[in-house]
Amino acid sequence: MLLTYGGDTASDAAVLRTGGVPLTPDGFDWPLCSECDGAIQFLAHLPVEDGSVAVFFCQNDPGMCDDWDATSGGNRAFLFTGDLAPAAVPAEGETLLGAATALRPVARDASAEESALGRLGGEPEWLQNDETPSCPRCAAPMAFTASLEEGRDHATAANFGGAGRAYVFTCRPCTEAAFLWQC
Numbered sequence: 001m002l003l004t005y006g007g008d009t010a011s012d013a014a015v016l017r018t019g020g021v022p023l024t025p026d027g028f029d030w031p032l033c034s035e036c037d038g039a040i041q042f043l044a045h046l047p048v049e050d051g052s053v054a055v056f057f058c059q060n061d062p063g064m065c066d067d068w069d070a071t072s073g074g075n076r077a078f079l080f081t082g083d084l085a086p087a088a089v090p091a092e093g094e095t096l097l098g099a100a101t102a103l104r105p106v107a108r109d110a111s112a113e114e115s116a117l118g119r120l121g122g123e124p125e126w127l128q129n130d131e132t133p134s135c136p137r138c139a140a141p142m143a144f145t146a147s148l149e150e151g152r153d154h155a156t157a158a159n160f161g162g163a164g165r166a167y168v169f170t171c172r173p174c175t176e177a178a179f180l181w182q183c
């Protein structure tokens, strides 16, 4: 499936979106960057079969914190299940994107391809080498879940190094998720 622009949405909508606030379980602590120690930016809410994935990456000092790497600690992805509620946003740090944008899954076709904001399922289309991460818990290769383009509008787009692409992976049995980007 392709992900196409679905318009502005509420910041706490339980729909597939970039931006807005994360929906998280009770007791969730907003993730901090392991390199700069700052609160990291919430990028995407991605409903999956048995829960939802929340993706964060460091934008406090773009380019300085290895936020493209699945294991550096400059980004975090969570697979949440059960009851979720909007998280409390930290007062400091580059924590939110400029807008909450719904992404609408549509069947793949050539006319939608060009303006697509991402892809859901199937095989990852790597810009560089295959960097499929291993699950931190069971060490198996993680399953490709979605990819995201930077966005349609400079003011609200994510920063994947300029015309980059981000990749979200999950290990459902372990309720783990991972994120990386390439450009």
Ligand SMILES: [Zn+2]
Pocket (backbone or CB within 6 Å): 033, 034, 035, 036, 037, 038, 058, 059, 060, 061, 064, 065, 074
């Ligand atoms: Zn950082």
Ligand SMILES: [Zn+2]
Pocket (backbone or CB within 6 Å): 135, 136, 137, 138, 139, 140, 171, 173, 174, 176
């Ligand atoms: Zn696993």
